[in-house]
Amino acid sequence: MQKLIIYGPAKLMGEIEVEGAKNAALPILTASILAQNKVIITNIPDIADVRHTIEILKYLGCKVLFENNTVVLDSSSIERFTIPPEYAKLMRSSVLFMGALLSKFRRAELSNHPGGCEIGQRPIDLHISAFRQLGIEVFEHNNRIMCRCDKVKGSEIFLPIPSVGATENIILASIFCDGEVVIKNAAKEPEIADLCHFLNKLGAKIRGAGTHIIKIEGVKRLKSEEVVHKVIPDRIVAGTYLCAVAACGGEVVLKNVFPRHLDSILHILKSSVCKIKELKNEIWIKREERLKGGQRITTHYYPGFPTDLQAPVCSAFAVASGVTIIKETIFENRFKHVPELVKMGADIHVEKDIAMINGVEKLRGCKVFARDLRGGAALFVAGLSAQGVTEVMDADYIDRGYERIEEKYSLLGAKILREKGE
Numbered sequence: 001m002q003k004l005i006i007y008g009p010a011k012l013m014g015e016i017e018v019e020g021a022k023n024a025a026l027p028i029l030t031a032s033i034l035a036q037n038k039v040i041i042t043n044i045p046d047i048a049d050v051r052h053t054i055e056i057l058k059y060l061g062c063k064v065l066f067e068n069n070t071v072v073l074d075s076s077s078i079e080r081f082t083i084p085p086e087y088a089k090l091m092r093s094s095v096l097f098m099g100a101l102l103s104k105f106r107r108a109e110l111s112n113h114p115g116g117c118e119i120g121q122r123p124i125d126l127h128i129s130a131f132r133q134l135g136i137e138v139f140e141h142n143n144r145i146m147c148r149c150d151k152v153k154g155s156e157i158f159l160p161i162p163s164v165g166a167t168e169n170i171i172l173a174s175i176f177c178d179g180e181v182v183i184k185n186a187a188k189e190p191e192i193a194d195l196c197h198f199l200n201k202l203g204a205k206i207r208g209a210g211t212h213i214i215k216i217e218g219v220k221r222l223k224s225e226e227v228v229h230k231v232i233p234d235r236i237v238a239g240t241y242l243c244a245v246a247a248c249g250g251e252v253v254l255k256n257v258f259p260r261h262l263d264s265i266l267h268i269l270k271s272s273v274c275k276i277k278e279l280k281n282e283i284w285i286k287r288e289e290r291l292k293g294g295q296r297i298t299t300h301y302y303p304g305f306p307t308d309l310q311a312p313v314c315s316a317f318a319v320a321s322g323v324t325i326i327k328e329t330i331f332e333n334r335f336k337h338v339p340e341l342v343k344m345g346a347d348i349h350v351e352k353d354i355a356m357i358n359g360v361e362k363l364r365g366c367k368v369f370a371r372d373l374r375g376g377a378a379l380f381v382a383g384l385s386a387q388g389v390t391e392v393m394d395a396d397y398i399d400r401g402y403e404r405i406e407e408k409y410s411l412l413g414a415k416i417l418r419e420k421g422e
């Protein structure tokens with residue numbers, strides 16, 4: 001495992017391009033197996049989860065080229081519909097191959113429950129019950145999930161939780177359905193709208209993406225033209241930059257970002273003395289005086305405050321004045337970064353789903369361990385504001401979702417080294 005060595009405190013200054021969104025790139029790459037011709041997808045982040053997804057696509061038989069943040073994919077030679085355990089375990093989004101393979105072959109097998117960050121139970125019961133409502137037979141045996149159907153039938157599916165993954169899997173499985181599939185209480189995340197935008201370019205008929213009601217009208221076949229698609233910017237990577245400036249101080253311009261995807265965090269930081277200006281695809285942020293705490297932040301489904309920014313925002317308010325309360329409502333076990341922040345001198349108490357943060361003047365650098373992707377990013381942000389040297393161990397977690405993080409933050413004036421861990 002890698003480690004990142006951060007020399008704090010840093011003051012972040014300058015401009016930075018935000019990379020493409022992991023949580024849009026993964027479902028879009030998965031959906032590419034349905035294309036009737038070559039697809040060219042640009043603005044793909046060079047991160048571990050993308051490389052793992054490409055490994056799966058190649059295993060299934062696709063021809064894939066990945067260079068300069070661009071994927072060129074030809075799925076005409078795809079021949080398999082089973083995802084082996086070693087791939088299924090790698091990431092949560094491996095489950096999305098179920099929906100896509102069912103549309104491609106009317107059959108799909110996941111040889112193990114999907115992996116991914118251990119931030120809660122993360123069951124897939126909503127995916128499976130939706131598949132059954134679509135007339136798909138689902139067999140579960142020894143952690144294997146096997147699905148098959150003759151035809152996906154038009155249905156109305158109500159999701160008790162607006163699950164991102166379940167919404168995406170229903171959409172992927174319904175492209176060629178009989179009649180129309182309607183998803184009610186669908187997830188509204190921008191990454192889902194980007195997936196639907198891509199699928200409609202391939203020739204699918206999807207309406208209502210980005211709202212709670214998504215309608216998929218079945219088509220006989222997809223278009224035969226080549227398709228080019230640019231993935232949306234990563235709002236969580238952008239939000240992490242904003243939290244880093246809030247924690248460290250400085251003046252930064254984020255480029256290639258959609259401010260409208262970040263309303264919740266921008267609102268919180270504006271109310272905490274950060275000066276912020278939003279332009280079409282840019283955000284300017286400046287923090288001089290000490291960050292002001294005292295807010296109550298609750299994670300919600302989009303457009304509420306994203307659970308994926310909960311950890312980085314903890315690190316920002318760990319050095320703010322006053323007491324800040326953070327309530328995590330999406331995942332049951334997503335405060336693993338807190339004991340590591342406390343090692344750095346933070347004063348944070350967690351009780352069930354609530355973290356109470358008594359802001360301290362300064363954090364001090366020490367050796368800390370990443371336990372998951374966003375928790376790792378939180379320790380990285382804390383290391384930037386801390387006095388002295390912070391070693392973030394198991395930084396591979398961070399590489400799953402952030403492209404060359406040490407190079408990007410070095411462009412903003414931070415001093416960071418990457419080394420092999422012990």
Ligand code: EPZ
Nearest residue numbers: 023093122123124125126127161163164165166308330331
């Ligand atoms: C997606 O995960 C994202 N991952 C997560 O980002 C993100 O935290 C999450 O959505 C919420 O925004 C990707 O897009 C690859 P859910 P997903 O299904 O699809 C429960 C990151 O850091 N649930 O919306 O797994 C579930 O346990 C990652 O980039 C069921 O109970 O999330 C959770 O409590 C981490 N049964 C809630 O719903 C199900 O069948 C939301 O999960 C499915 C979900």
